Amino acid sequence: MQINTFEEYQETYQKSINQPEEFWAGIASNFLWKKKWDNVLSWDFASPSIKWFEGAKLNITENCLDRHLAEKGDTPAIVWEPNDPEKESITLTYRVLHEQVCRFANVLKKNGVQKGDRVCIYMPMVPELAVAVLACARIGAVHSVVFGGFSAKSIADRINDAACKVVVTADGAFRGNKQIQLKEVIDDALIGCPTIEKVIVLTHTRTPVSMLKGRDCWWEDEIKLVDSNCPAEEMNAEDMLFILYTSGSTGKPKGVVHTCGGYMVYAGYTFSNVFNYQPGEVYFCTADIGWITGHSYIVYGPLSQGATTLMFEGIPTYPNASRFWDIVEKHQVNILYTAPTAIRSLMGFGTAPVQGKDLSSLRVLGSVGEPINEEAWHWFDEEIGKKNCPIVDTWWQTETGGIMISPIAFVTPTKPSFATLPLPGIQPILVDEQGKEIEGNGVNGNLCIKFPWPGMLRTTYGDHERCRLTYFSTYQNLYFTGDGCLRDEDGYYRITGRVDDVINVSGHRIGTAEVENAINMHAGVIESAVVGYPHDVKGQGIFAFVIYPGLSKDEDLTRKDILQTVTRIIGAIAKPDKILFVSGLPKTRSGKIMRRILRKVAEGDTSNLGDISTLLDPAVVQEIIDKSKQL
CATH class of the missing domain: 3.40.50.12780 (ANL, N-terminal domain)
Incomplete structure (x- = not known):
């Protein structure tokens, strides 16, 4: 076999x-x-x-x-x-x-x-x-x-x-x-x-x-x-x-x-x-x-x-950032299968937690949950696998x-x-x-x-x-994964991320609609839109654009209230990393939110937003861009 x-x-x-x-x-x-x-x-x-x-x-x-x-x-x-x-x-x-x-x-x-x-x-x-x-x-x-x-x-x-x-x-x-x-x-x-x-x-x-x-x-x-x-x-x-x-x-x-x-x-x-x-x-x-x-x-x-x-x-980080390596040493682990989020989080502590740990039993390393970025791949390979262990991504x-x-x-x-x-x-x-x-x-x-x-x-x-x-209606006679993908010159596949309204946070898929529903349950919120953006540790973070007309001076307290609401309705895993209060959202005349614009804002890349003339109120885009610079 x-x-x-x-x-x-x-x-x-x-x-x-x-x-x-x-x-x-x-x-x-x-x-x-x-x-x-x-x-x-x-x-x-x-x-x-x-x-x-x-x-x-x-x-x-x-x-x-x-x-x-x-x-x-x-x-x-x-x-x-x-x-x-x-x-x-x-x-x-x-x-x-x-x-x-x-x-x-x-x-x-x-x-x-x-x-x-x-x-x-x-x-x-x-x-x-x-x-x-x-x-x-x-x-x-x-x-x-x-x-x-x-x-x-x-x-x-x-x-x-x-x-x-x-x-x-x-x-x-x-x-x-x-x-x-x-x-x-x-x-x-x-x-x-x-x-x-x-x-x-x-x-x-x-x-x-x-x-x-x-x-x-x-x-x-x-x-x-x-x-x-x-x-x-x-x-x-x-x-x-x-x-x-x-x-x-x-x-x-x-x-x-x-x-x-x-x-x-x-x-x-x-x-x-x-x-x-x-x-x-x-x-x-x-x-x-x-x-x-x-x-x-x-x-x-x-x-x-x-x-x-x-x-x-x-x-991985309790009681300290050596925890995984202590377990590998204690139980003579041969195969370690973990998530890029964990690897990136441990990278942040440098190599000190790995020093003096006997990782010689390791034979195979694995990564799961989301595509692993090159920097994390090399750290995993060099510091943990000592360049002796294949990484199965x-x-x-x-x-x-x-x-x-x-x-x-x-x-x-x-x-x-x-x-x-x-x-x-x-x-x-x-x-x-x-x-x-x-x-x-x-x-x-x-x-x-x-x-x-x-x-x-x-x-x-x-x-x-x-x-x-x-899964089966988007393309005839095909199972659609919802993922974008690159196939390189060698025929190797590289997953480039979700193409639907799902965010991959620390390897856990979270629907944007689910988070929006939870935010909208908060008493003062009229409407919200949620997108993913690149996050150094989680891979993707959650960025929420929220319309909250009665906002008082204490924005931070309101943010905490909204986070509490999301935690109660879904769980702490779905809490937005950033919340930006806005007066409107970029919508087409048919009422559809133009998420590609919000993604660009969340990523801090507003140089080329494409055609926004079809929006119901194009001016709202500039307001969102200006406000995002204050976050």
Whole structure:
């Protein structure tokens, strides 16, 4: 299954394009199936309708746990490093993880969860989060993990959209020197969530919490009431495995749906190849399981391959900027997969935090979440990899389920800030605004994929039409990624950023409409427009232009009030970095906001704004430019 030379990559890629069904059937045969498939693939991008391994029966947890027990039962499956370096790390072997997953699966069943029910998981980065995810999959329940930084309103929206039956949470979470009151946030969210019947609460921070009789119960108590015998539910390959909410260009988050068979095959195959994972290695992905990276490359991908996956509760700069390097040294980490935001943030501390740290165990470095800039790439290569470790700069999305364009470690010649080449089975094309293919090298265009792959989304939960409109309607018979892309003279791909109204902040996609809706909820705001702009650490920052007629002299206080509003409605992750108060916005006569003008202002480049004569009030542009110089 692993590709070891560039020639082998080229041959494998060609076969995967010429005979995709035969290729993926061969990859799938490396996994455990209760029943083989009747048909490898049927698809139609117009509907869209995509089905992989139809007729096959499986359970993904048997592939992640049971099949490793005989030979790897005592091998570490999950190593957990707590927020506080003074506390002990915890290691769960495959045998122990299997037992814990089966026990918690029985807890879910005891609390009324059945196959097909949706379970919302809102937890800190602790081993029990992985246990809860796998326990849902064990019994055929659909998990919806919500990132621990989201507000009560954001959680309520996600619970109601999926009509979740049970919430799994904890009393609180540690994040650097802060404590986050998770149970309190859940209590606020559940005021408006009629479908929730039970809340299972893990003790973690020992924060006092309110427990409602009949609804809330403690994880520790429930575990004692069940045994560890839980046969895996037989699932169809196309049954739902999980829903994961992602921001879109409208204010309402969309629930991306991934299914059991294709997702498993794709996550496992890409993990094994991209990172060149070798048996016994320690693999450390610094992401949160609340994001797709954590699903695919902390839980399902590594465990399906019998790997040792390291989970980390904290942040890169607490208690100091050596934290990552201390973890690498302590656990002899071989593969480190992190975000450009983290790398840029650590670069800011210089090389002192790296001095004296033994990073010699590192073999492969990886980058995820957004395109990595050249400066950060070189720092990562020189200071962390000591020029001995290939950097896999991976491009993919929540919707793709796994890595799509990336170097394969030790195989693909790398180039700073380029995602390089598509993985086997992936057929990218660049198109112009009209959808016409742009051929050849040394070209720019909108990135689309013209053939299905096993890990791709199947629908958006409860709204298939939204899935069609968002991903399959822009260009006929193509999956549109929403990203602009450059293909250079060598045929290497470089992602140039979003072309729709989505901002990539620290690797997290945030819809401009979602932030605008939150700002507009503030009592004094009439209207707002939000754009992204280059940010030294986050990659992109959020710049808000706000119409607030009754503005008093204290602009700073009003800014803080607006930030508080956004935090309450979405979460701190979506707070604007800059807020500029304006008397009007540049609009066309039909009322559409000309965002390209606002982007130019946010970027500080107002030399060439193009034609603004079609605006309803062209004078408003000069006022915005003048005001922006005072920020």
